[in-house]
Amino acid sequence: MLRIADTRTGHPVDIPAAPRRLLRSCVHLPPVCAGIGPAHLRVMLIGDVLARTAELNGLQVVTVLTTTPELTDDQSRALDRVMAVLGIHPPAVVVGHRPDAALGGPADVHVIAQGAATDDADGVRIDVGSAETAPLDERIPDLSPELPDAGVPEAADPLAVRLLLLGHPYAAPVTVTGGALADARRTLRQWRRQVADWAQEPSRPIPADLLRQSRAALVDDLGVDAVLELLAEVAQRPDVPAGAKFETFAHLDRVLGLDLARDVGHQSRA
Structure with a gap:
């Protein structure tokens, strides 16, 4: 059993509700327009940590990633590469519409970028704080997956990006600097x-x-x-x-x- 502060109310809520041992999680990816940046990575990382924490505590987890609009084939492949290099467990399915069918029921928790709108009324909402790169900092590697060999350069250690983003409370803003x-x-x-x-x-x-x-x-x-x-x-x-x-x-x-x-x-x- 986990206790999460529901962004809607500010009150902690037990998820999943007892006595269930299955956690249904929906991760809402911000729109992918000019590539995948720190804000996308951070939302997916918090969804990944949520699932890992639940599993460590003996829960079964089903995670779906939802996007609006739906991803193109190239964007889907880029997303797969990013999740692989950052150690993000791939979700059960990526959907572009309401995820209830893929989850087998209403989501227990929604992981979403802070301030983003969602039509889902049920489930706990986790708002993930903003993440952005510092402007004009040339020491920051290109985080875009559109260049598969340089998306997160090997010399930079992709998991250093994971460590940096996880090193802050999930609701707090993060600025990625060199x-x-x-x-x-x-x-x-x-x-x-x-x-x-x-x-x-x-x-x-x-x-x-x-x-x-x-x-x-x-x-x-x-x-x-x-x-x-x-x-x-x-x-x-x-x-x-x-x-x-x-x-x-x-x-x-x-x-x-x-x-x-x-x-x-x-x-x-x-």
Whole structure:
């Protein structure tokens, strides 16, 4: 069971309603006109984190992505590429109209860009804050998927974009800058190097206090930014054994989707 603040009322709501164990989620993509930008990525990422969090808590999830107008074939292929490089689990179906049939019933939750209109009266609404690139910042990679080899350059690490966008409360606006992306890349490199090192030590259980804190942050309005702060703290704590740090990072990466164990067994590449 998750508790989400419904944008319509401002009150927290349990989803899905007990005793159901199936969460129906509808992610509303902003119109795709001049390519896919940070605002599109952020809405899809929050939908992805919602599904991952629900699954981590034992729920089954059906997610559809709805677009108006419907995507062209080229736009659909571009969207698939973006979701792949950013670790976004593909939705069950992309639809250009009301999603109830694809979901098997009314959506429990709608993930939508802040301020966007929707005709759906049922279900909790999650308004995702704006995301844009800083004007005239030449250090920002082109996020458009229209250039498949340069959509998010390999040197930039596509998952650094994911980390940057997830590092803020989902309702807060985000400005993507070259400096912020560089910081995210450094954090990912450091965490992956540390996880690879910790993996060589004997495994230890995740400390109970860390499990409680991380679970509380996630189930209470998708506090992914708080989870990222918790990981940064855990990495520096001398009282947490290396094996427990590894298990903590690996467990929470099931929601974060940052491929933090990528360098395990390949420390020479770190």
